[in-house]
Amino acid sequence: MKKIKIPVNEPLLKGNEKKYVLSCLRDGYISSSGSLVKKFEDKFSQRLKRKYGISVSNGTAALQIAFEALKIKKGDEVILPSFTIISCILPVIRAKAKPVLIDSDPVTWNMNVDQIEKKISKKTKLIIVPHIYGLPVNMEPLMKIAKKFKIKVIEDTAEVLGLKYKKKECGTFGDISTFSFYANKHITTGEGGMIVTNDKNISERCKSLRNICFNNERRFMHHELGWNYRFTNIQSAIGLAQLEKLNNFIIKKRKIGKIYTNAFKKIESFNLPFDKSKYAKNIFWIYGIVLNKKSKLNVSQFMKRLRNKGIETRNFFWPLHKQPVLKKMGYFKNLKLPVSENLAKNGFYIPSGLALSNKQQQYVIKIIKEIAS
Numbered sequence: 212m213k214k215i216k217i218p219v220n221e222p223l224l225k226g227n228e229k230k231y232v233l234s235c236l237r238d239g240y241i242s243s244s245g246s247l248v249k250k251f252e253d254k255f256s257q258r259l260k261r262k263y264g265i266s267v268s269n270g271t272a273a274l275q276i277a278f279e280a281l282k283i284k285k286g287d288e289v290i291l292p293s294f295t296i297i298s299c300i301l302p303v304i305r306a307k308a309k310p311v312l313i314d315s316d317p318v319t320w321n322m323n324v325d326q327i328e329k330k331i332s333k334k335t336k337l338i339i340v341p342h343i344y345g346l347p348v349n350m351e352p353l354m355k356i357a358k359k360f361k362i363k364v365i366e367d368t369a370e371v372l373g374l375k376y377k378k379k380e381c382g383t384f385g386d387i388s389t390f391s392f393y394a395n396k397h398i399t400t401g402e403g404g405m406i407v408t409n410d411k412n413i414s415e416r417c418k419s420l421r422n423i424c425f426n427n428e429r430r431f432m433h434h435e436l437g438w439n440y441r442f443t444n445i446q447s448a449i450g451l452a453q454l455e456k457l458n459n460f461i462i463k464k465r466k467i468g469k470i471y472t473n474a475f476k477k478i479e480s481f482n483l484p485f486d487k488s489k490y491a492k493n494i495f496w497i498y499g500i501v502l503n504k505k506s507k508l509n510v511s512q513f514m515k516r517l518r519n520k521g522i523e524t525r526n527f528f529w530p531l532h533k534q535p536v537l538k539k540m541g542y543f544k545n546l547k548l549p550v551s552e553n554l555a556k557n558g559f560y561i562p563s564g565l566a567l568s569n570k571q572q573q574y575v576i577k578i579i580k581e582i583a584s
Contacts, residue, residue: 215521217571220395220497220564223463224449226456231448245444251451252405255390258454259382261407263414266442267421270369270391271298273404274339276440277365277387278302280416283336290330290362291339292322293530294551299339299367300531304540309334312532314548319488320499321348323550328356335360340385341367343528344560345468345493346485347376350384365389369404370496372397373461377490387413392446395564397460397496398453400446460565461494467563467572468495474576478583480506498563499527501554506583510559513582517561520578527558 256264366385392403424437530551532543
């Protein structure tokens with residue numbers, strides 16, 4: 212009998228992806244010079260009602276270029292949460308700026324906005340704000356703090372494209388906002404990312420930095436160091452088709468989340484994500500589970516049992532202040548952030564991709580109930 216295999220995430224490519232990609236191949240425009248790149252940038256930024264969209268090769272590249280565009284210098288302080296992907300801190304470390312970490316809110320799993328102001332100093336120049344796993348950071352008080360102290364904001368919206376904070380879309384708050392189109396995101400281009408902003412100067416600088424700082428005077432003469440983080444016409448073709456289906460994808464993600472919550476709400480050995488907060492309705496980029504003291508199993512044991520039944524899972528993020536590479540470099544000595552540590556130690560997520568069938572989801576539910584009983 213063939214072993215069941217349910218991936219933690221599988222993209223849905225059943226729209227115009229093939230049609231648009233074949234058009235690229237027929238025209239011969241497959242690199243970053245194709246017309247669909249600009250078309251995708253425009254449609255994406257219009258969706259968010261932002262003036263400028265700059266496509267890049269991936270979400271990490273988007274964060275790097277956004278950071279560089281703001282000209283953060285050595286010794287400047289940058290506030291960000293510990294419970295996030297390491298991509299958020301990479302440009303901070305490479306610029307020799309000082310990362311200042313914030314613990315998480317135990318309910319939303321996002322950075323605890325109430326802790327930000329006391330971490331601000333005269334050297335604080337930037338707050339990096341990643342929305343985590345499907346609920347947004349509480350942006351209204353955060354933006355008031357940023358305005359009060361004249362601090363720039365990079366909003367990392369990789370996991371919540373299409374989510375609204377109150378009545379405003381995430382990705383519209385930051386001086387710069389970044390997105391990822393990796394295969395597990397709400398829309399995918401395989402790899403890829405986007406930067407959006409309303410600032411023309413920031414936009415032009417981002418375009419230059421992603422294109423190894425070519426200039427109009429003489430193409431191969433460079434006055435600044437940049438990166439080759441360009442986006443391709445083929446990726447744009449896929450992105451345009453995916454963007455057409457975004458609203459449907461959001462509906463399906465929320466349906467998956469609702470089915471899991473209804474199935475698991477009586478299980479006492481783990482905590483579930485909130486369906487909604489005071490300011491947003493969960494978009495369920497992933498469906499996470501956090502084991503509590505009533506669980507007879509630890510995360511590794513629980514995940515192993517699921518894997519033995521053909522169900523793929525993923526650990527939650529490992530907090531930045533516990534990352535071996537950063538500790539080796541001398542960062543975050545004796546720092547304790549208990550909520551981030553608990554989420555990392557006891558959290559994992561289960562299959563919740565757009566291609567997940569109802570039959571597969573019911574199987575996942577059945578097995579989890581058996582293991583948790």
